[in-house]
Amino acid sequence: MNNIKEVKLLKLSETIAEEVTLLIGDEVVECFASCCPYELEVGRIYSAEISLNLSQSYEVQEVEPTDVRAVKKGRGFSYYLYGYLNDKEFMTFTALFDEDVHYEYPDLNNKFICLEVERIDASFC
Template identity: 30%
Template sequence: MIYTALVKRLDPQIEEEVTIEIEGIEFTGFAFICPYKIEVGESYPVSIGFTILNELIIHEIQRERKEIERIGLGYDYYIRGLLHADAIDAGLVFTDDDEYFSDYPEFVNKYIEMKVDRIDIEFLRTTTD
């Protein structure tokens, strides 16, 4: 899914780290694809995903919750939301490019919580770039 993201912060030491806001939800992620210079205060089209470095752990939650919660000061997040076959709706839709969710068909159409090692942000080209 394509969103319009407002760039809130760029880290001066870690080039890929960027804090953005989409539809009132703010989070820090890694701009793994950024084909142009971005600036604080400007808005850009993006898609978002996630990275799992070790093992994906998913469990069902009883309450219908859609949220993204940062764990401490690192890049880890809890993503809570409605699981679909190829994405999770946590208020924002995170696509499952690596097909992790195919291993968890029993959780499709249920609310789950998963821990991710980082959120990935892809800045997309526009027709004017």
Template identity: 30%
Template sequence: MNYIALVKRLDPLIEEEVTIEINGVEFTGFASICPYEIEIGKSYPVFIGFTVLEDLKIYEIREEKKELERIASSYEYYIRGVLHEDTIDAGIVLTDEDDYFSEYTELIGRNVEMKVARISIDFLRASTHL
């Protein structure tokens, strides 16, 4: 899903690590695509996805939570929200680019939780930055 993200932090040691805020949701991810220099305090168009390094497991949960919960100081996150055919709404919408959700059609429209290795942030080209 495409958003306008405010850059909150850039890691001085890990070039790809960036903390952004979208619609009041702040999280740290990896800038897998960044075709220009970004600056703290400025907003840019982004596409948000996720990376899975092992098997993805999606579980139904009872709570109606929409959140991204970072696991300790790692890059892993629990993503909780409503599952859709190719997205999950966790307060912000993350897109399933690798067709993982097709194995969980029985959970579409339900509250779920999944664990991902990291959240990917693609900075998109635009004629002007906000």
């Protein structure tokens, strides 16, 4: 299982070289471009591996089901991600595979959760 997604580059930051705004599925998210071996062009579609960067003390909790979505947490790259945890797959604005949450919070399996992430990384292929 991998997290390689087709993404559309909407914006490059003028101040932070690694900041990119991507359209992933139907959701617009600001990501940290952790690997980019070539020059990016706004408006183009790329393949990128999307991964979640969790802090040492990240928070996850069961919440009432709502829309699956990404909600920006203030300034920077932090987000609250809402979705279903199904074993190693987190169904949020896109399907993401992450074993850490599954193994650290097995009681939240098959539940609708809110996961706080430090940033969403995009590694361009």
